[in-house]
Amino acid sequence: DQNLRDPLLFEAVCPHSRHSYKAVEDDPQAMSDVQALVQKGFLECYDSLDQRVAVVGGTPIVSKFGVVIKEKNGKVKRRLILDARESGVTDVARKNQRIVLPDVTDLIRDVLCCLSDSAGATNLSVKVFVMDITDAFWSLGLQQAEVRFFVGKLQGQYFVYRRLAQGSRGAPLAWCRFFALVARLTQSMFDPSEFRTEVYVDDPAMVVAGTGRKQQVTVTLVQLVW
Numbered sequence: 001d002q003n004l005r006d007p008l009l010f011e012a013v014c015p016h017s018r019h020s021y022k023a024v025e026d027d028p029q030a031m032s033d034v035q036a037l038v039q040k041g042f043l044e045c046y047d048s049l050d051q052r053v054a055v056v057g058g059t060p061i062v063s064k065f066g067v068v069i070k071e072k073n074g075k076v077k078r079r080l081i082l083d084a085r086e087s088g089v090t091d092v093a094r095k096n097q098r099i100v101l102p103d104v105t106d107l108i109r110d111v112l113c114c115l116s117d118s119a120g121a122t123n124l125s126v127k128v129f130v131m132d133i134t135d136a137f138w139s140l141g142l143q144q145a146e147v148r149f150f151v152g153k154l155q156g157q158y159f160v161y162r163r164l165a166q167g168s169r170g171a172p173l174a175w176c177r178f179f180a181l182v183a184r185l186t187q188s189m190f191d192p193s194e195f196r197t198e199v200y201v202d203d204p205a206m207v208v209a210g211t212g213r214k215q216q217v218t219v220t221l222v223q224l225v226w
Contacts, residue, residue, distance in 0.1 A: 020065040020154050024066060025154065029067075033080045034154055034159055037138075037159075040135070042138045042163045043159045045159055045160075060148045060151040061089055062087065065153075065154050067079070080166070082150060083167055084167050084168045089168065090168070093170055095170065095173060097173060107128070110196035111126055113196065117194075117209065124210055125211075127215055129205070133204070140178060141162060147162070175202070180199065183204060186226070189221070190218065195207070
């Protein structure tokens with residue numbers, strides 16, 4: 001915290017001189033990725049600096065866009081991130097908590113507990129269902145006072161974030177705190193002998209015991225609540 005900068009005294013580099021990394025500026029797919037986020041309502045696009053200042057309520061801090069490309073099992077996954085570290089935005093954010101994810105052994109323990117509780121019952125089984133939360137971080141919005149710190153620029157256009165920015169210090173903490181609450185509330189709906197869940201950031205794994213029909217109803221109810 002000794003090196004933490006005061007956000008009210010943050011001096012922004014002239015937005016006109018800011019650009020994303022050359023590899024991103026020259027990547028034709030990058031603009032398509034950004035526009036897709038605009039269409040979903042996660043970002044807002046502006047052509048002029050005057051428009052943007054009025055929207056964010058002050059001089060914006062422009063960060064560079066980056067693209068993380070991962071290939072797994074023959075599938076290529078692209079993730080657009082805002083480099084908040086390079087622009088200095090990370091230096092005005094404090095992270096005073098740590099999220100501890102469950103171990104694989106926690107999930108194994110849940111399976112064993114459900115198997116033990118259902119021992120001797122007929123036509124019962126225990127299954128593990130894994131879901132992926134689409135656009136997880138994007139589901140939480142930014143406070144208006146934080147908007148000016150999350151602005152990107154690509155090919156001369158300014159993009160204002162309205163949701164948690166991937167690449168910011170607080171996004172993982174905010175999401176994990178939020179969904180931890182959702183998972184606990186969900187768990188309270190069921191008996192632990194029939195349903196248990198472990199959340200790995202945005203990939204919740206659910207252990208469900210019962211008949212095939214009962215398991216389908218449980219998972220469907222969880223999806224409906226979420």
